[in-house]
Amino acid sequence: MRFVTGRSLRLGEGFTQAPFKRRTLLHATSAALAAAMLPTTVRAQSLYPTKAITLIVPNPPGGNTDILARIFSVPLAKALGQPVVVENRAGAGGVIGMTAAARATADGHTLGLGNLSDLVVSRYAQPNVPYDPAKNFAPVSTLAKVSIVVTCLPTFPAKSFQEFLTLAKANPGKYKCGTAGNGTMGHLCLEALQAAAGLDIVHVPYRGGAPALNDLLGGHIDLLIDGSALSQVKAGKLKALAVTAERVAVLPNVPTIGESGVPGFSFGNYWGLLMPAGSPATAVTRINAEIKRLLEQPEIRQQLESAGFSPFASTPVEYGQALQKSYEQIGQLVKKAKITFD
Structure with missing residues (x-):
């Protein structure tokens, strides 16, 4: 029988490999059992x-x-x-x-x-x-x-939404408001506004925000309720009279309709x-x-x-x-x- 002395056994020599395998298998089995014990929802997630x-x-x-x-x-x-x-x-x-x-x-x-x-x-x-x-x-x-932004040309006689309310109430049926179409959020907002403020404004529906915006810029309508006008407001080509729900970061100085003569109004x-x-x-x-x-x-x-x-x-x-x-x-x-x- 040969004895090995004066050095430690390397992996693969003698009998040291079997205990190592057993320990590895034990650890792997424990990990698998631990995973199996996790709640089903956690494992699925x-x-x-x-x-x-x-x-x-x-x-x-x-x-x-x-x-x-x-x-x-x-x-x-x-x-x-x-x-x-x-x-x-x-x-x-x-x-x-x-x-x-x-x-x-x-x-x-x-x-x-x-x-x-x-x-x-x-x-x-x-x-x-x-x-x-x-x-x-x-x-x-x-x-x-x-x-939603309520916009008009810079030449529109009302300088604020409150001034517009005064004009609209004094001249029922005179002012035309464009939207991106029947059933759009702009249209619904206009209907809600007329009901809340007792207004009579002519609704002009378009097939999309772009043609409505073009007609506003061309002076064919008086107002536009649509988000497509935001870039034109930033460029100074249009004036924002109000926003329909809460103030927006890009137009911090433009008040809401609720702040401008129609208390409690909010439509976004x-x-x-x-x-x-x-x-x-x-x-x-x-x-x-x-x-x-x-x-x-x-x-x-x-x-x-x-x-x-x-x-x-x-x-x-x-x-x-x-x-x-x-x-x-x-x-x-x-x-x-x-x-x-x-």
């Missing part, structure tokens, strides 16, 4: 997402909804470790895109980005909408909100992410948490504010409650004014 996320935008490229999608898609993809693919499905006042989002596989890998026009107005202003926003979606998180729009009903709660929770973190980042907030948005975070429950309130308020307004989409 750690695996989500397992593939690319599709973000459906129910509007054409270049509009507010698309701008929001582009602001969030890249940082959200980085946070999730999977691509976020923006898919524009425009048409029928947002119904085509939101229908696709509602009918997608409820596995947490499809998101819809909607606003009040897509989710609420369409429900009342169009016949046979193939989804119920209150039943066919799982609210995930709000992203941003916006006040907001955007949020939704999943098809029945999507995993862990997926909803994960996306909500990531959006909350993104909305706390200064660079994201700066991008939103530069585009005229205000950051607007919420829990899924809060988003669902806000939508329900909007269904009730806007539904009554649409029915009373007999608003329909073109």
